Amino acid sequence: xxATLPALGYADLGWLMDLQLGDDKHAASATSTLDVIWxxxxxxxxxxxxxxxxxxxxxxxxxxxxxxxxxxxxxxxKGFIDIAALRTFGLYESPLGHHxxxxxxxxxxxxxxxxxxxxxxxxxxxxxxxxRHSPARVFCLVGDAELEEGSNHEAIAFAxxxxxxxxxxVVVDNRSSSLGWPGGIASRxxxxxxxxxxxxxxxxxGLEAALATRHEDRxxxxxxxxxxxx
Amino acid sequence: MTSVTNGPMRERFYAxxxxxxxxxxxxxxxxxxxxxxxxFAAKRRHPDRVINVGIREQLMLGxxxxxxxxxxxxxxxxxxxxxxxxxxEMLKLDIGHQDAGAIxxxxxxxxxxxxxxxxxxxxxxxxxxxxxxGWSVYVPGHPDEAEQLLRASATTDERAYLRLAEQANAxxxxxxxxxxxxxRRGRVATVITVGPLLDPVLEATADLDVTVLxxxxxxxxxxxxxxxxxxxxxxxVEPYLAGTSSSEIAEALVDTPHRLLALGVPNVEHxxxxxxxxxxAVHGLDAAGIRARILPFLDAA
Numbered sequence: 001x002x003a004t005l006p007a008l009g010y011a012d013l014g015w016l017m018d019l020q021l022g023d024d025k026h027a028a029s030a031t032s033t034l035d036v037i038w039x040x041x042x043x044x045x046x047x048x049x050x051x052x053x054x055x056x057x058x059x060x061x062x063x064x065x066x067x068x069x070x071x072x073x074x075x076x077x078k079g080f081i082d083i084a085a086l087r088t089f090g091l092y093e094s095p096l097g098h099h100x101x102x103x104x105x106x107x108x109x110x111x112x113x114x115x116x117x118x119x120x121x122x123x124x125x126x127x128x129x130x131x132r133h134s135p136a137r138v139f140c141l142v143g144d145a146e147l148e149e150g151s152n153h154e155a156i157a158f159a160x161x162x163x164x165x166x167x168x169x170v171v172v173d174n175r176s177s178s179l180g181w182p183g184g185i186a187s188r189x190x191x192x193x194x195x196x197x198x199x200x201x202x203x204x205x206g207l208e209a210a211l212a213t214r215h216e217d218r219x220x221x222x223x224x225x226x227x228x229x230x
Numbered sequence: 231m232t233s234v235t236n237g238p239m240r241e242r243f244y245a246x247x248x249x250x251x252x253x254x255x256x257x258x259x260x261x262x263x264x265x266x267x268x269x270f271a272a273k274r275r276h277p278d279r280v281i282n283v284g285i286r287e288q289l290m291l292g293x294x295x296x297x298x299x300x301x302x303x304x305x306x307x308x309x310x311x312x313x314x315x316x317x318x319e320m321l322k323l324d325i326g327h328q329d330a331g332a333i334x335x336x337x338x339x340x341x342x343x344x345x346x347x348x349x350x351x352x353x354x355x356x357x358x359x360x361x362x363x364g365w366s367v368y369v370p371g372h373p374d375e376a377e378q379l380l381r382a383s384a385t386t387d388e389r390a391y392l393r394l395a396e397q398a399n400a401x402x403x404x405x406x407x408x409x410x411x412x413x414r415r416g417r418v419a420t421v422i423t424v425g426p427l428l429d430p431v432l433e434a435t436a437d438l439d440v441t442v443l444x445x446x447x448x449x450x451x452x453x454x455x456x457x458x459x460x461x462x463x464x465x466x467v468e469p470y471l472a473g474t475s476s477s478e479i480a481e482a483l484v485d486t487p488h489r490l491l492a493l494g495v496p497n498v499e500h501x502x503x504x505x506x507x508x509x510x511a512v513h514g515l516d517a518a519g520i521r522a523r524i525l526p527f528l529d530a531a
Contacts (some may be wrong), residue, residue: 117323119292121328124300125292127281132300151288156291
């Protein structure tokens with residue numbers, strides 16, 4: 001955590017990602033999760049890098065731990081991690097691995113990498129916050145291919161039945177699921193009583209409106225559609 | 231809900247877990263379509279903290295991890311195969327890798343539901359949990375001990391596996407997390423036994439000049455107690471996979487020449503039904519079977 005928050009914006013995320021990779025192969029437009037994570041941290045989440053242990057903070061869970069460069073770039077831009085640490089990406093002594101570890105980086109809510117774990121943890125987190133009467137929300141980002149893991153569907157079914165209003169799942173859809181989702185991804189959530197919104201995953205205003213939506217009696221799914229994975 | 235006969239240790243667990251939910255606002259119980267009357271009554275009083283996720287064992291562990299990260303103390307409960315084996319990666323990642331705490335309380339032990347066959351047997355559960363870093367493993371031998379261990383663990387944030395069984399010893403001991411109890415002192419060998427196999431071991435060794443150590447904490451293994459016994463002959467009698475704690479004994483006695491006889495459930499597809507008593511007898515884990523294998527070990531040079 002930095003003492004003084006950096007004054008960095010969306011336009012800085014490109015070079016912050018380049019710091020991690022040492023080149024410019026991964027421009028912002030090539031990173032499927034970048035805009036969703038930016039909008040969450042810039043406009044939605046009630047969190048402060050100076051109070052990362054606030055029990056009533058909103059939680060962001062990157063379930064799809066693969067390719068966390070965009071995540072680290074946003075965390076650096078928002079003052080959760082030192083920009084200098086980005087240069088150590090993947091090194092033995094670095095806190096920033098190719099999959100995030102919450103125990104190495106204060107502010108990262110879950111350690112992830114193996115697919116299909118984040119949403120179940122998010123359900124438990126939302127249940128715990130509800131039991132504690134906390135107003136905090138839980139946002140969990142998964143990928144469209146990650147949804148192939150059956151554990152997600154245990155979580156989707158239960159969260160709907162439990163009416164977990166403080167839970168939101170963002171599915172970044174870059175059509176990387178080999179077998180696809182006949183009927184659409186949103187329908188998998190809707191049939192389990194989630195509210196759903198399908199939006200352009202690069203449209204910040206559209207993402208903000210979709211992510212800010214909260215119903216009193218059900219969890220919310222946002223399908224953020226981006227360009228197909230090359 | 232799963233329809234089986236609940237033994238006294240299991241009923242004590244339900245009553246104790248319900249009391250913990252009533253008295254400690256941190257405690258939450260997560261189940262997957264299993265439970266007893268006391269727990270269901272607690273669910274009616276505390277619907278936010280007694281959570282039945284349905285037959286979704288991966289979710290059961292994920293929910294536990296999330297509850298812990300939100301500041302609660304989750305107690306997860308199901309049959310051993312469904313709380314350890316099916317969601318094993320969730321133990322590793324959703325609990326351990328997050329550095330979250332939880333108590334996993336299983337029933338069924340190695341073959342309490344032997345009539346249900348292999349699908350409901352889990353003699354390998356302790357070895358699996360012990361293969362992950364930072365887990366305590368408790369194997370009570372009496373309902374009173376199960377309650378003592380559960381209540382003690384509930385006050386911490388540790389990762390714990392509490393293994394409940396139908397088989398129980400006649401008289402409870404006053405147990406303490408992490409420590410073996412010296413049941414008897416002798417000169418020829420040290421016999422270490424775990425949980426519900428204490429009574430059969432005491433019967434099997436009644437006339438033998440052996441030290442008997444009683445463990446209800448399988449991990450961390452009480453190496454100090456074994457070293458203090460100072461015996462070059464060690465017999466390990468475990469109610470789960472044979473040899474589960476052999477490496478612990480090797481570590482404890484790394485600088486001491488010793489011989490080890492490790493008794494437990496053999497690593498085979500047994501393909502027989504019946505009761506836990508039938509299986510204990512076949513595997514040599516009743517008093518007669520234990521004695522029959524200890525005697526030649528002690529006689530050997």
